[in-house]
Amino acid sequence: MIFETILRIALGILMLSILANMYRVVKGPSGADRVQALDSIGINLIASIAAYSVLFHTQAFFDLILLIGILSFIGTIAFARFIERGVVIERKR
């Protein structure tokens, strides 16, 4: 009862923070702002999946936490390399 209410309130707060990050994705003046906000959205999705797995009392979503963490990190690194150097993967000769 009150346990589920607290979890739903936490999910609503996480949804608000994802909306605030979406505002920064839309309005951010530089590219690094947008990539930073998308990385923060990924972090908030990890917290939301943790709250959902407590709410539904299941362990089936723990792989998704690790997977979204790894994918968000790799995507952020790739976009940062693209902003900094213009290429993501350099050719070696």
Added chain:
Amino acid sequence: MSGSGEAVGAILILVGAIFSLISAIGGIRLPDVYTRSHAASKSSTLGVLCALAGTLLYFLISDGIFSVRLILGIFFVFLTAPVAAHVLCRSAYRNDVPMAGAVEDELAQYYGMNKDDQGTVEKDVVKLDASSISMIDKEASLHTSET
């Protein structure tokens, strides 16, 4: 026995969500790429660590299940979120994104010699349009040798 686990899990997840909201508000209100990255990386990482620790403690206390995947997730997020923020801030600084209200830029004299080199290389690339691909490759190898 299960009530204490529910209480610990719910309180930690709520605290983590509030930290994430504070980080998102900082991302809206702060004036600059670097201050926004400061807000977003640190407090958002703390928020997700609180939420994952709450999940781990909930399943540990109420079910007696110790999940290694959650430990790996906590370790990975704690390791990679500051690295991603560092790389993004460095790319923003090297693209001359301005700082809001900076009194003194101490990195400018450190990057000053490198910036002159980059300027000449980019001018050469603009001049030699036909063989620009080899120049871009040379510039990329120069960057890798720097870092």
